Amino acid sequence: MWDLHRLRLLHELRLRETVTAVARTLNYSPSSVSAQLAKLEDEVGVPLFEPDGRRIRLTAHGRRIARHAAQVLDLEEGVRSELESTRPIEETVRVATLETAGRALLPRALTRLRGTAPHLRVEAAVVPPETGLTELEARGFDLAVAEQYPGHTRAHRDRLDREALGxxxxxxxxxxxxxxxxxxxxxxxxxxxxxxxxxxxxxxxxxxxxxxxxxxxxxxxxxxxxxxxxxxxxxxxxxxxxxxxxxxxxxxxxxxxxxxxxRELFTSARRAAASRPAIRTVRTALREAFADVNTPA
Missing domain, CATH: 3.40.190.290 (D-Maltodextrin-Binding Protein; domain 2)
Structure with a gap:
């Protein structure tokens, strides 16, 4: 049985490319991350890493196991979503939002949530959409508000869905x-x-x-x-x-x-977590907030 925590570290390394970046994101020391990845390599029984200057990079086996790790993490998140649907909404949703949505939509959405889901905790950070979508895929956020412009459509990511705001x-x-x-x-x-x-x-x-x-x-x-x-x-x-x-x-x-x-505004979530009641509730509040915004004629 491969350790789920170590698979998460491998998944993060595939996304972030360096042990230092993984450690910084997850608040671990680089030496701790390196040690856990070495243990995973022993568990798997094939070389997962190879030297790349002063860094390491994934081997072909490493990339394959990292893809497997993403599927395992998605499966776990999907099961958690199913279980959460049977309980009251008393969890945290981490939202990455672009600046204008943070100013115009977030306050209205939070006001709505205060009445419809008083036990739901929303944590939000204003980050560029490019960063928000990357961190969403890496599980740094649960929901992202992003934008795209005519003739400049953002790349679709297999593990992320997309719902239009307007x-x-x-x-x-x-x-x-x-x-x-x-x-x-x-x-x-x-x-x-x-x-x-x-x-x-x-x-x-x-x-x-x-x-x-x-x-x-x-x-x-x-x-x-x-x-x-x-x-x-x-x-x-x-x-x-x-x-x-x-x-x-x-x-x-x-x-x-x-x-x-x-520009087109949309929300994005990991497909494995999109059915979580808390994420659906926040998305609904953002859609209603967008519909309420008064913009100049």
Whole structure:
């Protein structure tokens, strides 16, 4: 019988690639992780690791056992979900959310849950969708709120499901006194965008190029409040989703974009855990919160 805890460590190593990253994620020492992985290799009876410079990497056998480990962990989680359906909802759901959903949807969802599931504990962290989905697959979260843009669909992951929340329009955001009427008129102006590597950054750059210019990106920030403040002060322009606005667009003018100009928001959970009553309850609260949000016309 292979030890389930050690299989979890092997699964984490496949996802995170280094013993140090596994140890940091699970709050173990690297030496402890290495020792447990060595014991698993003895239990399995075939080489699971091979040197890769100062690190180790999985052998073909190691990759195969890691895939098996993921299936075993999913099976265990599925059984737990079935058992939880017979008990009152008194557990914790860990949610990874992008910033705008954390600001506009999470408070409303928590208010609903206070009435519908008072014993449910929700823990949430604001992280980029790229991080949230990876950590969800690695069991760092139970639910993730993510986004995707027209022409930039996120890769589907076999072990994760996806449920739509809805669409969120994205508009050109300029200072209130600006005479700008069209995206093409922002050529040569300073831009603020989300950090390099994000879907929002990629999509915004593509919109500018489609309008006939290369954007002058002088600022980047994952904090969209900084975008708002710089635009309001007349130091930049930006493309921002409507969920940024919670009823206050003072000093700001919003301009529609040509073509498909919205992002799709969705929740994602591990398929093995998606039937958990607690996860279904949180998803329902988020959907209802999205339906309630008032965005600018």
């Amino acid at each position: 669409t969120d329009p994205v508009r050109l955001t300029v200072p209130e006194g600006s005479g700008i009427r069209h995206l093409s008129e922002t050529a040569g102006l300073p831009w603020i965008m989300e950090p390099e590597g994000t879907a929002a950054r990629y999509w915004t750059v593509q919109q500018c190029r489609a309008a006939g210019f290369e954007p002058d990106i002088r600022f980047d920030s994952a904090d969209l409040e900084i975008h708002v403040h710089l635009v309001r002060a007349g130091h930049a322009v930006s493309l921002l989703p409507d969920l940024v606005w919670t009823g206050n667009t003072d000093g700001i003018r919003l301009i529609g974009l040509p073509g498909p100009s919205h």
